[in-house]
Amino acid sequence: MVDPDIPEDDRRRIVGNERLAFRGAVPQGRGVGALVVAGCLALDGLLGRRWLPPGLAFMMTGGGLVFIGAALVHLVHGRQGSPQRLMRRYGERYVVPADLDAEAHSALFRAGQAVQEVYASRVHRTGLLDPVANDVVLPRQLWEIARLLRSHSILRAEQRQAAQGVVTPELRAVLDPQRAALARSVTAVERRVAMLEAYARRVQEADAALRAQDLLGGNDKYRALLARTDDMEGLRDLTLRADAVEGTLARSVQDAVAAGHTLATLPDGL
Template structure:
């Protein structure tokens, strides 16, 4: 309202200025020029208003984008969740926005609720299992053989995120079923109730055992990758053998020099074998 009044006041002042000049200099200004000026005045003012509003809107949009980026970064740092790796970037941002109170959205009502798992919603034992799986995957991602692209790209870039997502999803279902079991056992537990609950509990335990076995497979794969990394470090250390050969040559130790050479030859095969074993361990994750 105040802005509209300001524009109106500016328009009136410009109009008054033109009228004053017309009256003060009746012979100096052509009436046609005055008419044209009066006609162009609202057009010029309208153009000014449009430019001003456009800049104001763009500035507001830029400020909103900066604020939203900071809020999303805060969610990423403070809300621990596992998302379906097949989500698009826009879908992932939609999920993140559910945890920004200012936007008034609810994670529980999100259309993508079945495509992310909030870690805090899991039972403590389920969180421990998920942390083990994450640690194994991170160990692979941060390995030197991964950086050098010596491992199976499919296993690392596609299979591992999928494994982690499936594990998180199963752990959430198990958490909910465990809670149902706990609630069902409150109060008097009759033989009839046990007849219903015990087979369900047995199925739940089998599912937990199966998920645990999957996590152990991930851990075995991560261990193989660490062994391959160790072989790489050994190969790097092999580059120092020339210094030790020179030392042994100065001490006339021919046998020691032969041993160093033999170790160097064997190390190449050790490295190749370690990488092969890591790749084979990754391939077993698909079975």
């Protein structure tokens, strides 16, 4: 999970980068070694002009210089995406699975699943929902949840470590308020996750109403069937139900949009 405010190029370098999966040491690049090899090749070509055939010396020199140019380009681009640079610059602005304990993993999975359900919905794809709420607010909410869950995981580990051994009244006097503060934050994040899930449910209800509206296109066949049996009551009932579906769709979309707007009012921190 990555802070959406990180520049797009660096976000792409971070997402799915296996070398950032753990926050320990990351392997060093080999760009400098390539430059050394290229430099030696070019130098050998220049010095060898006295005793090598001219064509071979020229090829060694030219090839070495081309290799140096390519290595420099590779080195510059490699440094831009190097784990060292990304970790140094954005270490606190992305969350990897190893940062989270089981409880945090579960909460983040629920939040991510809710967001994916919104993105997969037909009402989102057809533009019936507020695009700002989905394209701007949802990534921001996911990041805030992930960031807070990482803090919860760290603090729970610290609490477990502190509670090992004999727990004296003095130690309990320190731990109890800390645990209470952590519990309040966990509850607040749970509410935030629940709001995402409620939004996803509203969106799914709007999708269901949209599917029902699609089925109204087949009502002509049923009207014709009822007309052949002179079932006027059935015709009236079919028409009333069609009108109800239209109203349900409008209300469902309005409810989903309102739920999205509510998410937009949540603070960035808890």
